[in-house]
Amino acid sequence: MNTIVVYKTKYGATKTYAEWIANELGCEALDAKNVKIDDILKYDTIIYGGGLYAEIINGLHMLTKNMDKLKDKKIAVFTTGLTPPSCRDYYDKMVIEKNFKEGLPENVRVFNYLGKMVVSELSLVHRTALKTLKKIMQGKENPTEMERLLVELCDADGDFCDRCVIVDLIEYVRG
Template sequence: MKSMIVYGSEYGTTRRYAESLSRQTGIPAADYKELKDLAGCGLIIHLGGLYAGGVKGLKRTVKLLPPGARLILVTVGLADVTDPENIRNIQTSVQRQLPAPLWKNTQLFHLRGGIDYGKLHFAHKTMMTLLCNQAKRIPEEKRTAEVRAMIETFNAKVDFVDLDALAPVQEAIRTALP
């Protein structure tokens, strides 16, 4: 079965995961922007950075999915993926982005990424500043772990990438392949 790793990365963290997964599995990786079609692919692994609740490149990948193809979806974001509330929020957001039949058959994984405020585009820097200012107005006792982390890391460079966290994704790929 032909397989493809597709990734949507704005600042490089998701690309790092995708390239590592490609090396580990031997499955070719491509930026979603370069993708023309996925004809003949039975398994697509999409890694996408989380931006304002959306998964970068997912819409295009879904549009190009051949009938009957399996999807493994890996989100990459700043949120702590050991926090059940964060996982529920990500899953709710992803579910809205996928057709119901595809959602039911998609394996979903979450990885931590990173951020370097010095490299953010103006629009992203503005959005993060607004979000952080809004978060600071939340009373301390009502702040989630995600909100506290955003405030603590604001205007900093943080890198939570853990390539060993790809192990469950690798196992899902092995299980999906004949």
């Protein structure tokens, strides 16, 4: 199997998953900052991981702007974030629709994993962004269930990475 894992990370959660996946599949995991699209075209299966920031998958444009070159590849995208796996409807609507504006291509599957947010490690910009988001959500008169959940997620503090959850991605890649 000719497979590569590429990841982009700010606080290490996505790198952790990328290394678990690469270890499971016996392939390499490369930091996206050292990778150009031409470097990965020689692989048949490409796994891309990025953290979620305001519902944007960190660095995914590397793939989305090159979909024409990647149409014959098997692609797995995984995200790490605080969106619980049980919120898949929200995830499909807000994350997949936002990141795949042309629609999700048939050769791409997207997996959502819990990441980490250790408040003491966050940059000032990120801490401020989370405070602002929380204020906006709290200011809503009739918040949706998801908006209420987002207020709670702004207060998350911990490492929720879990190696067991990668089985679905591994099965998809091997299948």
